[in-house]
Amino acid sequence: MKHNNVMNVGIIGTGLLGSAVATRLLNTGHNVTIYNRTLEKTKPLEVLGAHVTESPKKVAERSDLVITIVKDLDAVEAISFGKDGIVFGKHEKLIVSDMSTINPMSSRKISQKYSQYGIPMMDSPVMGGPALAEKGQLVVMIGGKKDVYERCKTVFDSIAERTFFLGDNGMADAMKLAMNLQISLLALSLSEGIIFSKKAGLDPLVFLEVLNSTYFKTGMSTLKGPKMARGVFEPSFFLSVMQKDLDEINYTAEQLKVNLPAARLARELYQKAAKDGFAEMDYTGIMAYLEKINKSNS
Ligand SMILES: NC(=O)c1ccc[n+]([C@@H]2O[C@H](COP(=O)([O-])OP(=O)(O)OC[C@H]3O[C@@H](n4cnc5c(N)ncnc54)[C@H](OP(=O)(O)O)[C@@H]3O)[C@@H](O)[C@H]2O)c1
Numbered sequence: 001m002k003h004n005n006v007m008n009v010g011i012i013g014t015g016l017l018g019s020a021v022a023t024r025l026l027n028t029g030h031n032v033t034i035y036n037r038t039l040e041k042t043k044p045l046e047v048l049g050a051h052v053t054e055s056p057k058k059v060a061e062r063s064d065l066v067i068t069i070v071k072d073l074d075a076v077e078a079i080s081f082g083k084d085g086i087v088f089g090k091h092e093k094l095i096v097s098d099m100s101t102i103n104p105m106s107s108r109k110i111s112q113k114y115s116q117y118g119i120p121m122m123d124s125p126v127m128g129g130p131a132l133a134e135k136g137q138l139v140v141m142i143g144g145k146k147d148v149y150e151r152c153k154t155v156f157d158s159i160a161e162r163t164f165f166l167g168d169n170g171m172a173d174a175m176k177l178a179m180n181l182q183i184s185l186l187a188l189s190l191s192e193g194i195i196f197s198k199k200a201g202l203d204p205l206v207f208l209e210v211l212n213s214t215y216f217k218t219g220m221s222t223l224k225g226p227k228m229a230r231g232v233f234e235p236s237f238f239l240s241v242m243q244k245d246l247d248e249i250n251y252t253a254e255q256l257k258v259n260l261p262a263a264r265l266a267r268e269l270y271q272k273a274a275k276d277g278f279a280e281m282d283y284t285g286i287m288a289y290l291e292k293i294n295k296s297n298s
Helices: 016-027 041-047 056-062 073-081 104-117 130-134 147-149 152-161 169-200 204-211 219-229 239-256 259-279 283-297
Strands: 008-013 031-035 063-070 096-097 119-125 138-142 160-165
Touching: 008 016, 008 056, 016 031, 016 041, 016 130, 016 152, 031 041, 031 056, 041 204, 056 063, 063 073, 073 104, 096 104, 104 119, 104 169, 119 138, 119 169, 138 152, 138 169, 147 152, 152 160, 160 259, 169 204, 169 239, 169 259, 169 283, 204 219, 219 283, 239 259, 239 283, 259 283
Parallel strands: 008 031, 008 063, 063 096, 096 119, 138 160
Antiparallel strands: none
């Protein structure tokens, strides 16, 4: 599929999400330049037509919009302002958009730092994983200046089913953290429901069938639930990344002076699971951790 309005887009970070976003942009006709700290992960995208570079600076030089999709705040700082970082590839048309999930206060500081270099920056976190990214069905949330967003709207339209412009820098990251609080708690509640029903002698697949016949069904209980019940935790979103998001959620809650006991408990459980060898599983692997602690208690 060719897009009417193609842009020169840079993707920094070709992990699970970055690779899928880059694939979608290539498939919709955009010119895509990529960088990843571990070169090997760029190979499949090179085959699809992406131009691979050896630094974030080089990506910036070749792109009008650079989307950063890296693990956490330290990574965003490193690729933005570190050695051969994005700011050193600055040119007149350059816009930066951060799709990594980070906290809103730090996102604001990063955008201010970019503005000292004269580079407009937005936060553009997303809902939906790699599979939806490849189909152009993400939900994108944008924080920043509206006119900057409008200059690269065509790129977001290529990857998103819906885009929400939420106001100034950091507002989209705040919304994203509120979303991931839902996801982390839902995964816990579904895990405990499956474990509870199994222990009570019920078939967990029937537990899901009953749940999914009610008003309380979710996309998670219909799509991820059967995999969880079968013990399949193929990662679309690593548990370690959800643990990082819970750190950001709790840090932000502290800054906002809001008391979220369930978010604190979720962080504790995901941290323990990550330390106990479950970090590289899908985040729904929290169920495998809960099963493990149940076995060691019985
Ligand atoms: N997967 C999803 O469904 C999903 C959905 C919404 C939002 N997100 C967010 O998107 C971001 C990426 O997630 P992901 O699922 O793609 O994770 P991932 O597969 O673990 O990829 C992480 C990426 O960050 C890079 N990275 C990590 N530390 C770095 C550093 N210090 N310097 C430079 N690069 C660094 C990694 O490079 P290496 O290859 O060298 O390690 C890799 O490209 C996260 O903030 C996540 O919360 C993910």
